[in-house]
Amino acid sequence: MWMNPAVLALIVGGILACIAAGYGARLGIAILPNWNLTSGSERQLAMERKTYLASALLGWVMMFEFLSLFMFVHTADHLHDLFVGAMCAAGTLTVNAYGYPALILKILNAVLCGLWVLINHADTRAPDYPLIRVKYTAVLIIAALSVMEIGLQLGYWMHLDPNVITSCCGTLFSTDRQTLAGDLAHLPPVGTMMVFFASLVGVVGMALWFYRTGRGAGVLAVMSGWFFILALISILSFISVYIYQLPTHHCPFCLLQREYGYIGYPLYVSLFIGGIAGMGIGLLNRFKEIDSLTEVIPQMQHRLCLTVLIGFALFGTIAVYPILFSDFRLIGY
Amino acid sequence: MIELTDISKTFHAGKPNAFMALEGITLSLPLGRMTVFAGPSGSGKTTLLSIIGGMARPTTGRIRIGDLEITSLSERFLSDLRRNRFGFIFQDYHLIRGITVLENVMLPAYPSGPVHRDLKKRALKLLESVQIEDKARSPVEWLSGGEQQRVAIARALINHPETIIADEPTAHLDTDLAGAFLKIMTGLVESGKTVLIGSHDPLVVEWKGVHRVIRLRDGRIVEEKMEANLPCG
């Protein structure tokens, strides 16, 4: 089923991303044992210049990972009418065992690339490359994950056989089926809503506190990470239901479609930005003690904290709006 | 104070065509003075100036500018250093053709992202100070050599540098224009800037505003001369 323009584009892009991350990894392997900033040797100079290439390549990989995440879902959605019973991306992704693992790995990769770009930014703001080792170790991991990701994607596309009967999003996330997604959708909406709102208030409150005092970076990061995952679960459990105004429709993908005004884009983008910024605050906090970063990191954390506030506030607004302003009431169904 | 300790620079190290451009240079250059590095071509003037200006790194040795050790700075910080602390005037002026005089002057400030209105005002004022403000909107290729050099001076000053580095600035100028250039440089020294010139033009070496002449040959300092009649810090 690879003979489809979008699938071809995703495969080619994924291979290019592997090449880019792989090149970064190779550079890391060359740099780590030989790095010596006090040397003015031509080799050191060449390595330093190559770090710019690595940054640019990884920047490209990050952009690709984010854009292709949405493209992947859109392609799966487009292909849904090839499969009996599949009504949107949710159904297409269950056609074989590679679909959801590929998607989850893509999300993980996008988040990791986002965090990498933050570390890289901190590193370039210091005069002595203090994070070079951390950075290139992380590139090795990203490269490995990119290879895994394209492997899973190839597995998914190649094994996409249009005759398999699949479940549509109505049955995959329907509450009478024993699957993990079904279990998540089955979470009692009232309880989930309460945990969600408590966490939203908690994470925003923590971010405000951090913004004013600069303390509690680790807690904020953990809370952001927790909220990121909880928000994805909540989209399954009740946010999507309120947006669709259908008590049985728990699909996280249809939000990205025209029928719902592409509301999924601002929803997911704000969640990703807030989540990555929040986790980034904690990650950067580990390097605060390094001499050349003592000024840079608090500055960055301050800005990231503002990003967390804006991101999660926007996400919260989009999620809460239909709950407050539509006639639809989930409670009671 | 710019301090150089035991600077040497080898090109193509470890290869058959290895060549030592500088060898064991130790110097301290007080601020607010005009210093000329004199010597024939190939004596290492240009290499020395580019190492002081953060364009190249020495193979061995250390450089301090004020209390900042620049030898082991990252590329990015060397770029910042060049942009914020130094102004360069090149032998061939190296203005960018096809854009206006004003844009050429503003160019070095772009990466700092200053407010456009302020930057433009600053650039026009600098052009006025080198008496070329009437050409601000012309493309640089319409200018004569002397005018181009004045644009280059304005460009070198746009980021308020402490130090001006000029490499063979009088090579393409007649005596009058060279004199005018040196007058501008003297004016800059009087306003507190440090001026470093690399030149083998006797006109420059003997110019009355020069505080110190350092002669180089084959990458080594062979003679230093202070102007006795001028106070030296």
Next chain:
Amino acid sequence: MKWIQRQKYFLDFTLSSLLRRKGKHLSLLVVYTLIVFLLGSVMLFAGAVRKTAVDVLTDGPEMTVQRIIAGRHDFIPLQYIEPIQKIRGVRTVRPRLWGYHFHPASGANYTLMAAPDFEYGPDQVIVGAGVVRSWSGIAEDRLYLVGFDGRAHLLKIVETLDSGVDLAAADLILMSASTFRDITGVPEGYAADLAVEIRNPRECATIAEKVVRLFPETRPILKSEILRTYAAVFDWRSGYVVVLLAGSVLAFFIFAWDRAVGLSAEERGEIGVLRAVGWDVSDILILKWWEGGVVSLTAFFLGMIGAYFHVFLASAPLFAHALKGWAVLYPELHLYPDPNPYEIGALFFLTVVPFGFVTLIPAWKAAVTDPVSVMR
């Protein structure tokens, strides 16, 4: 805000440097636009045809029952209607009469079909727009055709179908059942196939099974199967054309790479000057990023607009034959624009994303120009 101001300066400088080297960038832009145009046309066309086909079929019956004898499609006896009707979940069973007629003078195959409640009289027909256009020798709204037994029939056109659902209806000639049997010789008591309406579409598979058990020589075809087949065929076809175009796309990327690598001495000198006066490698990379961005977006929009006009206003004259592959008769197709994020995204991923990758390394090579180069 400093950041925005910085980007404004860089963008400004990029635009002026693009204008200064118009010739170099113009050829790249033209080829780039052409590539976007070609790929965009393929995708918009396949998407629109797929959508049209799906729209046409949506109104069709849930299930069609054909009779197969010796592996070939044969006429189905009307006695089969009754037992199928009795299967639980079946709403209606309707016999359909249709077939093909080859008209030697225009060299085309037309679809003859008997409309269930045809309101006009015998020897009167409703035709698709394509028939009127292609039938050579229409005189006074009359079609002249030879029946199965050699007798000539003169059919009067009383109505022409509008071309909204042209793909399926263009070659259609609608008539009453008796006229149909008269021309084609299909005996009374037989139909081409049976259209079965089903109450709950989810029961289709079960009902199909029961039909086969009742009449083992029949073949039930589900609407969802047809839809799936069409969707797969058009996806496959557009993918195929994209693969065929892969050579030219690759050539384009090599061209773009070559362009990006081959810096003129002047351009290299300029970058050296910028580096010397304090621009960082990353600043030059941003400059190059803007340059690629401006060229890419211009090409993408121009190519996309071109493809849109090509497909939706000019009906894709360049690709129609490769993608439609319908019958001998190509109906004139008026497609309705339905660009969606999927198609635009796929096009973006096939062109702009790899372009960014391909020009990245050359941009870096240019950006690490040694600032000392201007001192020498």
